[in-house]
Amino acid sequence: MRSVRERLLLLQDAEYRLFQSRLMPTVDPDTVIGVRMPALRKLAKELTAEEKEAFLSALPHTFYEENNLHGILISACKDAAQSIEMLDRFLPYVDNWATCDLIRPVSFQQHPEILLAAIRRWMESDRPYTVRFGIEMLMMYYLDDAFEAVYAERVASVRSEHYYVRMMVAWYFAEALVRRYDDVISYIEQGRLSPWIHNMTIRKAVESFRISDETKQYLKTLRMKTESKVGN
Numbered sequence: 001m002r003s004v005r006e007r008l009l010l011l012q013d014a015e016y017r018l019f020q021s022r023l024m025p026t027v028d029p030d031t032v033i034g035v036r037m038p039a040l041r042k043l044a045k046e047l048t049a050e051e052k053e054a055f056l057s058a059l060p061h062t063f064y065e066e067n068n069l070h071g072i073l074i075s076a077c078k079d080a081a082q083s084i085e086m087l088d089r090f091l092p093y094v095d096n097w098a099t100c101d102l103i104r105p106v107s108f109q110q111h112p113e114i115l116l117a118a119i120r121r122w123m124e125s126d127r128p129y130t131v132r133f134g135i136e137m138l139m140m141y142y143l144d145d146a147f148e149a150v151y152a153e154r155v156a157s158v159r160s161e162h163y164y165v166r167m168m169v170a171w172y173f174a175e176a177l178v179r180r181y182d183d184v185i186s187y188i189e190q191g192r193l194s195p196w197i198h199n200m201t202i203r204k205a206v207e208s209f210r211i212s213d214e215t216k217q218y219l220k221t222l223r224m225k226t227e228s229k230v231g232n
């Protein structure tokens with residue numbers, strides 16, 4: 001039987017490999033095979049339980065697609081505690097926004113308390129994509145009925161020079177302006193975010209179809225005149 005890596009290599013699309021590599025400046029192009037997401041998801045479903053267990057234990061991986069497949073397998077786990085354990089092992093090896101953002105554990109949809117503790121721990125990590133993932137989980141699952149003001153405060157308190165962390169903070173607040181406007185508009189009105197994140201939040205919010213034209217015009221008046229430089 002072919003190994004998982006051999007099966008991935010058989011799914012290679014050379015043209016897609018070039019396209020995908022351009023989207024991920026933090027990833028060595030030599031580690032990108034070029035496998036489209038539908039093919040990856042199909043492969044994840046075809047693996048036996050034994051193959052999944054062996055693959056999930058084989059960290060670190062070499063190829064970008066191996067990491068994506070790992071994220072897909074974690075997302076399919078239906079046990080929240082087990083999902084968190086798997087993430088704690090895997091997140092330190094995530095080195096790009098695409099792999100980070102594809103992880104959507106189905107077990108998190110019920111918002112167990114255990115997830116909040118894990119999110120806080122992830123957001124305190126010194127690894128940028130672990131921090132990004134923690135913020136993203138707050139955005140995904142805690143901006144509706146489960147929202148509490150302290151969550152927005154924790155995101156605003158994140159200090160990082162990493163581009164993809166700062167972009168995630170801006171994304172969080174832009175989404176919060178859509179779903180929790182009255183709760184978070186003070187962060188913009190009072191200039192409580194760094195200049196770059198502040199202006200990027202407004203930019204992303206203004207691009208949303210879910211915000212009224214009147215609100216967009218108001219947000220534009222709150223733009224800061226100067227922006228800080230951001231490291232990659």
